Amino acid sequence: xxxxxxxxxxxxxxxxxxxxxxxxxxxxxxxxxxxxxxxxxxxxxxxxxxxxxxxxxxxxxxxxxxxxxxxxxxxxxxxxxxxxxxxxxxxxxxxxxxxxxxxxxxxxxxxxxxxxxxxxxxxxxxxxxxxxxxxxxxxxxxxxxxxxxxxxxxxxxxxxxxxxxxxxxxxxxxxxxxxxxxxxxxxxxxxxxxxxxxxxxxxxxxxxxxxxxxxxxxxxxxxxxxxxxxxxxxxxxxxxxxxxxxxxxxxxxxxxxxxxxxxxxxxxxxxxxxxxxxxxxxxxxxxxxxxxxx
Amino acid sequence: xxxxxxxxxxxxxxxxxxxxxxxxxxxxxxxxxxxxxxxxxxxxxxxxxxxxxxxxxxxxxxxxxxxxxxxxxxxxxxxxxxxxxxxxxxxxxxxxxxxxxxxxxxxxxxxxxxxxxxxxxxxxxxxxxxxxxxxxxxxxxxxxxxxxxxxxxxxxxxxxxxxxxxxxxxxxxxxxxxxxxxxxxxxxxxxxxxxxxxxxxxxxxxxxxxxxxxxxxxxxxxxxxxxxxxxxxxxxxxxxxxxxxxxxxxxxxxxxxxxxxxxxxxxxxxxxxxxxxxxxxxxxxxxxxxxxxxxxxxxxxxxxxxxxxxxxxxxxxxxxxxxxxxxxxxxxxxxxxxxxxxxx
Numbered sequence: 001x002x003x004x005x006x007x008x009x010x011x012x013x014x015x016x017x018x019x020x021x022x023x024x025x026x027x028x029x030x031x032x033x034x035x036x037x038x039x040x041x042x043x044x045x046x047x048x049x050x051x052x053x054x055x056x057x058x059x060x061x062x063x064x065x066x067x068x069x070x071x072x073x074x075x076x077x078x079x080x081x082x083x084x085x086x087x088x089x090x091x092x093x094x095x096x097x098x099x100x101x102x103x104x105x106x107x108x109x110x111x112x113x114x115x116x117x118x119x120x121x122x123x124x125x126x127x128x129x130x131x132x133x134x135x136x137x138x139x140x141x142x143x144x145x146x147x148x149x150x151x152x153x154x155x156x157x158x159x160x161x162x163x164x165x166x167x168x169x170x171x172x173x174x175x176x177x178x179x180x181x182x183x184x185x186x187x188x189x190x191x192x193x194x195x196x197x198x199x200x201x202x203x204x205x206x207x208x209x210x211x212x213x214x215x216x217x218x219x220x221x222x223x224x225x226x227x228x229x230x231x232x233x234x235x236x237x238x239x240x241x242x243x244x245x246x247x248x249x250x251x252x253x254x255x256x257x258x259x260x261x262x263x264x265x266x267x268x269x270x271x272x273x274x275x276x277x278x279x280x281x282x283x284x285x286x287x288x289x290x291x292x293x294x
Numbered sequence: 295x296x297x298x299x300x301x302x303x304x305x306x307x308x309x310x311x312x313x314x315x316x317x318x319x320x321x322x323x324x325x326x327x328x329x330x331x332x333x334x335x336x337x338x339x340x341x342x343x344x345x346x347x348x349x350x351x352x353x354x355x356x357x358x359x360x361x362x363x364x365x366x367x368x369x370x371x372x373x374x375x376x377x378x379x380x381x382x383x384x385x386x387x388x389x390x391x392x393x394x395x396x397x398x399x400x401x402x403x404x405x406x407x408x409x410x411x412x413x414x415x416x417x418x419x420x421x422x423x424x425x426x427x428x429x430x431x432x433x434x435x436x437x438x439x440x441x442x443x444x445x446x447x448x449x450x451x452x453x454x455x456x457x458x459x460x461x462x463x464x465x466x467x468x469x470x471x472x473x474x475x476x477x478x479x480x481x482x483x484x485x486x487x488x489x490x491x492x493x494x495x496x497x498x499x500x501x502x503x504x505x506x507x508x509x510x511x512x513x514x515x516x517x518x519x520x521x522x523x524x525x526x527x528x529x530x531x532x533x534x535x536x537x538x539x540x541x542x543x544x545x546x547x548x549x550x551x552x553x554x555x556x557x558x559x560x561x562x563x564x565x566x567x568x569x570x571x572x573x574x575x576x577x578x579x580x581x582x583x584x585x586x587x588x589x590x591x592x593x594x595x596x597x598x599x600x601x602x603x604x605x606x607x608x609x610x611x612x613x614x615x616x617x618x619x620x621x622x623x624x625x626x627x628x629x630x631x632x633x634x635x636x637x638x
Contacts, residue, residue, distance in 0.1 A: 036531065036532065036535075037532070038495075038529055038532075040421070040422075040495075040526065040527050040577070041421060042421075042495050042529070114417050114418045117417040117418070117574065118417045119491075120489070120490055120491020120492055120546035121491040122491075123417075123491070123492070124491060124492060124493050132421065133417070133418055133419070133420075133421070135418070135419070135420040135421075136420075137420035137421075137422065137423075137424065137427065138420050138421050138422075141421070141422055141579075
């Protein structure tokens with residue numbers, strides 16, 4: 001009648017759980033079904049591969065991303081990658097995801113505001129490309145159960161909604177939720193300092209009234225719009241030179257798996273990491289001779 | 295073991311009664327429902343009752359059951375209207391819990407079959423709800439509201455009656471050879487509905503695993519709340535490709551209005567809670583029940599594949615006729631001296 005229940009099961013959680021390296025393109029032909037297959041998080045390796053192919057020229061020749069300290073990103077096991085955030089529609093997330101996936105052949109899941117998820121097509125694409133709604137349960141499961149790399153920008157939209165005059169002044173690192181998740185999951189935090197993201201799409205002016213009307217966290221007028229026009233000015237980044245400095249992983253000397261951690265300790269650690277990243281960002285800016293040439 | 299099954303006339307009530315009859319350690323199975331059993335049963339006693347189960351108290355005392363299996367929670371709002379949903383789910387459970395805790399009751403265990411609908415389906419949900427997770431938005435549809443209310447009733451009951459072990463099981467959407475659900479109806483359509491631009495992550499549980507899970511909770515001491523869903527996830531697009539059906543895209547805005555002509559033309563009735571599933575999907579964590587000793591036979595993708603295989607067979611050989619309960623026939627087989635019962 002139906003599929004024989006006795007036949008061995010392929011438990012899907014298993015193949016999604018392993019810290020799968022990104023397989024180089026296999027030689028044999030994939031069927032349509034295999035190609036469209038998504039993992040437990042809605043991420044599709046086929047969509048990622050396509051995105052990497054399309055983004056490679058932007059990454060390599062337009063933003064010319066350069067890494068230091070990439071060896072600090074662990075090659076296996078869960079780790080929480082955090083960085084400073086900037087630009088109206090930030091380029092830092094795709095640059096970091098692209099860089100780590102192509103250099104280290106490890107998938108990166110980007111936790112983000114779930115604004116996108118409500119939009120048809122875009123929301124689905126965002127999810128296929130490795131975007132996951134920023135819910136603490138999602139972060140914990142990705143880090144602890146699945147042992148994956150998770151990218152988070154603790155400042156959130158407070159950072160991307162900054163005016164150009166406030167660039168590279170790091171905002172509060174939320175309520176320290178990222179520290180608590182890393183403690184609970186028992187994984188290291190790998191901080192990164194990024195420059196170039198702010199100038200790739202600077203905000204010249206923003207309207208709180210229109211933002212409220214549209215239900216958006218901010219409504220910006222970007223410098224890009226004066227170059228590319230009103231619509232493409234929200235899509236195409238300016239050719240700012242990207243530099244990413246990966247700092248040594250930070251581990252916490254606490255027992256993992258607790259439901260709650262000392263608030264004071266969590267906030268203290270969050271602030272410590274914020275000022276660490278701020279120091280490194282300042283250092284990168286000191287060395288930068290030109291926004292465009294680096 | 296003496297067991298009372300509510301909702302004997304539902305697919306699940308009949309199924310689980312049939313499974314319990316096979317077990318030698320079960321001395322007695324009594325079933326109540328407003329409708330007649332849907333499967334042939336050999337030693338289950340059947341009592342007709344009204345929907346809110348007002349006679350339960352008397353029955354519990356009279357039959358001295360130690361276990362109550364509450365399968366009569368309705369999660370399919372296309373079958374029962376809003377007001378009756380409340381009557382069946384909330385008032386029914388209320389009467390059941392009252393009867394179980396009444397003076398002179400011998401009930402020591404209650405197993406409830408509820409649904410993962412209690413978590414809802416929203417854009418900012420976690421991807422895998424754990425049993426302790428709360429909804430991100432309040433329930434808006436009648437069926438979700440009633441099941442959330444049942445949840446609260448059960449929570450209070452557990453606090454008030456520590457001597458009675460309560461196992462509350464939240465089942466994901468069910469697919470199988472025989473059961474009819476909103477999802478099985480959609481996947482049988484020549485053109486399967488979807489919401490344009492969305493391809494949600496979903497979970498399914500196989501009908502055999504549903505019966506096995508209920509039997510597991512009945513046979514073992516596993517108090518608490520458990521999600522039951524085939525491990526893993528599948529997207530709606532993958533499920534549609536598995537049954538090889540084309541898709542009809544509903545508009546992403548005014549989706550609720552688009553379902554009205556479909557319902558009026560009797561094409562399909564997609565209730566609002568399923569429409570939001572077609573948009574944002576839902577996943578639940580399945581480890582707790584596995585830790586409680588349950589072994590799934592079907593993952594979520596295997597459930598969909600088994601369903602697709604059953605459909606292919608059905609298209610060739612057709613569906614077998616459904617069982618119809620006939621009181622005189624049942625009475626004959628049960629009571630007549632002409633029937634020879636094998637020893638054992």
